[in-house]
Amino acid sequence: MPLTVTDLRKDYPTRSGPLAVLAGVSLTLADGDAVAIMGPSGSGKSTLLHILGTLDRPTAGTVTLDGQDPFAFDDAGLAKFRNERIGFVFQDHHLLPQFNVLENVLIPTLVNPHRDAVALEAAARQLLDRVGLGSRLDHRPAELSGGERQRVALARALVQKPKLVLADEPTGNLDRKNAHAVGELLLDLHRQQGTILIAVTHSAELAGVFPRRLEMNDGRLEGGA
Numbered sequence: 001m002p003l004t005v006t007d008l009r010k011d012y013p014t015r016s017g018p019l020a021v022l023a024g025v026s027l028t029l030a031d032g033d034a035v036a037i038m039g040p041s042g043s044g045k046s047t048l049l050h051i052l053g054t055l056d057r058p059t060a061g062t063v064t065l066d067g068q069d070p071f072a073f074d075d076a077g078l079a080k081f082r083n084e085r086i087g088f089v090f091q092d093h094h095l096l097p098q099f100n101v102l103e104n105v106l107i108p109t110l111v112n113p114h115r116d117a118v119a120l121e122a123a124a125r126q127l128l129d130r131v132g133l134g135s136r137l138d139h140r141p142a143e144l145s146g147g148e149r150q151r152v153a154l155a156r157a158l159v160q161k162p163k164l165v166l167a168d169e170p171t172g173n174l175d176r177k178n179a180h181a182v183g184e185l186l187l188d189l190h191r192q193q194g195t196i197l198i199a200v201t202h203s204a205e206l207a208g209v210f211p212r213r214l215e216m217n218d219g220r221l222e223g224g225a
């Protein structure tokens with residue numbers, strides 16, 4: 001399977017011994033799959049997303065994306081893998097205030113020395129058109145609404161056509177109307193690009209637009225494998 005997660009475990013050391021935050025998570029997803037992960041606070045959802053995003057390493061278990069184990073790479077290889085293969089959308093947009101909309105979308109591409117700058121700029125413009133911001137390319141983040149900023153963040157996550165898109169509470173800072181619009185866009189863009197999409201959310205409304213929902217409880221994912 002394109003994404004295979006097998007018996008993933010994460011322990012954090014605490015004064016009273018290791019805390020098992022992920023207690024054996026398994027999940028297989030095919031190209032074009034989209035799942036929302038829900039579950040109580042502290043159940044391990046963000047920890048799982050961080051490990052899938054290679055921002056943190058598991059204590060045990062394996063993750064493979066198209067047959068590659070990212071944790072087998074050295075730090076430079078891992079950074080390259082993350083940059084090229086994984087798109088991130090966070091609750092906070094994380095746009096850089098001194099750069100305009102188009103530049104913000106292109107920022108993840110700058111670290112790739114072999115990038116095709118012309119093609120990437122065309123992709124960025126096309127995505128920004130698609131999210132309704134084609135006429136705001138030279139605006140700074142401060143000159144946009146909260147919903148617009150999050151739409152720029154969607155374009156930034158997708159500009160390099162990642163294999164896997166990870167969204168951690170992507171509509172958490174938005175009012176109901178903007179949350180609905182950003183949720184629909186996230187799914188539309190996912191369908192258009194055929195990515196694997198995993199979102200963690202407390203929002204039943206956002207989870208409702210996903211074709212599949214999984215529940216995390218005490219470090220275990222129900223129905224994942």
Ligand SMILES: Nc1ncnc2c1ncn2[C@@H]1O[C@H](COP(=O)(O)OP(=O)(O)OP(=O)(O)O)[C@@H](O)[C@H]1O
Pocket residue numbers: 012013019021039040041042043044045046047048
């Ligand atoms: N660096 C750390 N050291 C020790 N414990 C940690 C660390 N990071 C997270 N935890 C603990 O791991 C557990 C799971 O945290 P996580 O952020 O994955 O939960 P979550 O399901 O995403 O919660 P929420 O819905 O509130 O965001 C929590 O009990 C948290 O306190």
